[in-house]
Amino acid sequence: MYPKLQYISQGKTIEEQLYNIHQALDAGCEWIQMRFKNQTEKNTFALAESVKFLCEEYLAHFIINDDVYLAQQIAADGVHLGLTDMKITEARTFLGTTKIIGATANTFEDIVFQTQNGCDYIGLGPFQFTETKEKLSPILGIEGYAYIFNKLKAEDIQIPIYAIGGITLENIESLITTGVHRVAVSGMITKSSQKEKLIQQLNEKLYANIIV
Ligand SMILES: Cc1ncc(COP(=O)(O)OP(=O)(O)O)c(N)n1
Ligand SMILES: Cc1ncsc1CCOP(=O)(O)O
Numbered sequence: 403m404y405p406k407l408q409y410i411s412q413g414k415t416i417e418e419q420l421y422n423i424h425q426a427l428d429a430g431c432e433w434i435q436m437r438f439k440n441q442t443e444k445n446t447f448a449l450a451e452s453v454k455f456l457c458e459e460y461l462a463h464f465i466i467n468d469d470v471y472l473a474q475q476i477a478a479d480g481v482h483l484g485l486t487d488m489k490i491t492e493a494r495t496f497l498g499t500t501k502i503i504g505a506t507a508n509t510f511e512d513i514v515f516q517t518q519n520g521c522d523y524i525g526l527g528p529f530q531f532t533e534t535k536e537k538l539s540p541i542l543g544i545e546g547y548a549y550i551f552n553k554l555k556a557e558d559i560q561i562p563i564y565a566i567g568g569i570t571l572e573n574i575e576s577l578i579t580t581g582v583h584r585v586a587v588s589g590m591i592t593k594s595s596q597k598e599k600l601i602q603q604l605n606e607k608l609y610a611n612i613i614v
């Protein structure tokens with residue numbers, strides 16, 4: 403099963419991205435999503451090659467944001483796709499069944515739709531406001547997660563779900579009360595001056611529950 407913590411990379415340059423990813427891996431992150439927006443094909447490819455090498459060294463999962471072709475080209479472990487990116491069914495046909503395909507959802511209906519289309523996990527959010535992403539979907543808050551997780555339970559829908567969007571260490575316990583046991587985070591780890599301690603604390607909270 404996938405790690406319960408996914409780090410989404412940040413950085414405006416290849417160097418900044420590599421620095422942040424290396425730091426996250428050194429601090430114990432076991433799953434990296436490379437998110438490098440508005441870049442040339444050449445830059446994105448160069449970064450992806452270096453990140454693949456790093457993730458292999460650290461035995462970490464490595465997925466790429468948005469770009470299914472790049473994920474295949476460099477043999478990444480998979481891809482994360484939003485509601486306006488390539489369709490999950492198309493990506494599955496292209497990548498096959500061995501690759502991880504993550505899908506974004508903002509509502510219960512999105513989760514049902516993306517799950518039926520064959521994704522492996524869901525990134526559900528945004529939890530709260532974040533500067534990391536522009537054009538955010540409606541904020542879910544604790545109430546939104548509680549509502550959606552109740553419906554998932556009632557309809558016995560089972561798929562790994564990662565909360566995302568402005569999440570901090572202080573939010574984890576209340577998220578867990580709603581049924582969330584997995585998070586995808588960017589700013590909290592990138593900005594932390596004590597990454598190793600933070601990741602240890604996050605994992606302690608996420609793995610404290612018996613649900614895996
Ligand atoms: C784990 C995870 N969940 C959601 C997203 C958001 O994807 P998307 O809606 O396609 O937005 P961009 O990240 O492409 O701006 C994600 N990346 N990861
Ligand atoms: C990519 C993405 N999709 C919804 S919120 C978000 C940003 C997550 O980053 P952060 O943890 O810094 O809010």
Ligand SMILES: [Mg+2]
Pocket residue numbers: 467468482483484487
């Ligand atoms: Mg996207």
